Amino acid sequence: MRTLISEIKTKLEQTVKIKGRLISKRELGAISFLKIQDFTGVCQIVTQDKSLISLIEAMHPQSILEVEGKAVLDPKGNPEIHLESINIINAVKETPGIDLQSKEPKEKLETILSHRAISLRHPKYQDIFKVEAAIIQSYREFMTDFGATEFFSPLILASSSEGGAEIFELEYFDSKATLAQSAQLYKQIMVGVYERVFGLSKCFRAENSNTRRHVTEATQLEFEMGFIESIDDILEVETNAIKYILEKVYSKCEKELDRLNARRLMVPDGTFPKLTFDEACKVLNDKFEIDTEGWDDLSTESEKLLCEYARQEFNSDFIFVTNFKKAAFYAYRDEDGMIHNVDLLCKEMEISSGGRRFDSYEDLKMSIVAEGMDPQDFSEYLSIFKFGMPPHGGFGIGFERLVMLITGQDNIRECILFPSDPKRIASQNIR
């Protein structure tokens, strides 16, 4: 019977059988120490037996082992095993191109990505993607408790969807199709069905952006709800969702985040601070002497400064900016022409956008025409407005960007198992 590493402490003074991967080995005088990992943890194995030590000398790390020995506590109170026998299930005969025993990976990201299948075994990446799994679990928990129903949006779409040029095209039998850029129209359709919905949707952008925060295949934490009074309802839900995630992840993944040296994000009491776009421009003008004349969007540099401002003024790593001057065609505009949209900035970066949407068939149709698009191409989507939509809105959070922020990484490629960008497909170089 296999004993899991997490169970050793319940079997002290007994002989146990451990199965796992050899992480590291070292010798100290006449004693040999091994570290073995299974999915429940890491455990130290000790022996002074000369024949076992000579067996161990011939082994390469990453080998798959089965060891038997007596479970004891080491002087620090951690379970360890006094080795009795060892069985090599799968022997490794060479050393991988990535050093898996360094504290921080020593190789360049380029090299790490081109050996991704192995580099993911480095403790750093084991930690990052454990945190990722905890983030998504917490998000779903929050949304389910909030009464939202999970939905699955389609990824292959007919040629014209949201408009814009940054679309991947696909041969679909005798037709052309495109890959989804977002689940926006679908989550609005689903508000007509369940009122509150959420999903984890892949989105594809054929942008030739080679920055540290752009990839071509990304994931959005989608949310949309009906019967909002104003976009403040959206800001509140988003604040609560992020606070819930942080609280859960900081307690569940404490060890992983400590090993990653991830600074904990600051959140204020109540809803995250917010500025309108005009107020944000004034702050940039007054505090940072930036000329924002004629701006209709924030620059990367100005987003960074606004985050600095939020930390200083509100002890918050998060800040909402609302009422931008330009927006997607479905964004709600009031009688004064004000757009009810919102971005969330965190630590130098936009991590989410959202807002209230049009709920009137006529307004939405006019907006589609004003964008130079054909309402015919949106007939299915438009139909939901003919048949009653409540005032509604929502947000989409860039999942991998959130993982970057929580795990303290600078490049989004560190936070995707097999990232794609203009130079890579599923982490492998194409040029």
Added chain:
Amino acid sequence: MRTLISEIKTKLEQTVKIKGRLISKRELGAISFLKIQDFTGVCQIVTQDKSLISLIEAMHPQSILEVEGKAVLDPKGNPEIHLESINIINAVKETPGIDLQSKEPKEKLETILSHRAISLRHPKYQDIFKVEAAIIQSYREFMTDFGATEFFSPLILASSSEGGAEIFELEYFDSKATLAQSAQLYKQIMVGVYERVFGLSKCFRAENSNTRRHVTEATQLEFEMGFIESIDDILEVETNAIKYILEKVYSKCEKELDRLNARRLMVPDGTFPKLTFDEACKVLNDKFEIDTEGWDDLSTESEKLLCEYARQEFNSDFIFVTNFKKAAFYAYRDEDGMIHNVDLLCKEMEISSGGRRFDSYEDLKMSIVAEGMDPQDFSEYLSIFKFGMPPHGGFGIGFERLVMLITGQDNIRECILFPSDPKRIASQNIR
């Protein structure tokens, strides 16, 4: 302050404000009855007030309303509202092309799919996709409790991945790419990282199959684990996962499943019954007089008969068939050439396949060559076997097929929000 419909019973004899969608209305003598739905339930609104009744007469179902009135209990003990005032938030002026008030949709599936954004509001589809959300939630719960880590596999892949012709091609900047057919190779890579992993992965198949159970964009409940002793370990985990899902969903979605008339699936004590492929052929021969001479796979008809056999012999709607004569290149073959693979059949249909995989670098490389493929195209995947893989295996369950079986639907398109097949993209006809 809005009162949710689920909260009405806590506010009896008080005036409450309800916001929701008008589902139906009827008049009985001088009394008018409305049904309003929000995301927490459906509630009846009653009035005898003539001016309110004349207001109601002008309303179309699906309108978005805000009503105020006194919360009371009707004679059956259900909460209802005695109407005091009504406010139309968004008026509907016409009747949709799909009858949303019929018990069963009357329209053909063709019509329902081409009006999908509205037909999803029919109670039948509200129920189906509620059950879907509960299924996925239970699957993730089971897997997390089992110690598996969720992972997210890439969907855009470089040209050659698993081989086979049924691949969608994509323009990727100056290169060609393909859409993922499965997460198989990625989940094996992840076993090298976390030992036990699961995921919900989209897969794309350019098959020109126009059956009731084939679509081109589907979802797999993926699972893979290390340190198995034999494929029986896989059969056990899969049995337990499905039993867990059924138990949770049957209790959480009792009302939805009753309205859908979904017969509860039969599960035996212990692991689902299993037959080897040879034993299955013998059963088909002996019990059903089918000539299976030279077979290397089961026909659709024979799968149906084996399910009948499992019901009769084992009181089980599920039956495993193991050791098929052909398999993917990564399937483990033992020294006798026996393939350690498995399909799960349920109610006439294959809903899952899985098995043990090769864990030896040399064996796997030989198998790739034997299939006429180039090991160079698999170098990243192959590298994990050079650096130690435990004996491992897993399964992938067709998510939408599982939804079909649990909700009692005959066509997989009923169980996908916006299905794609050779004639449709995201539910819209293309030919």
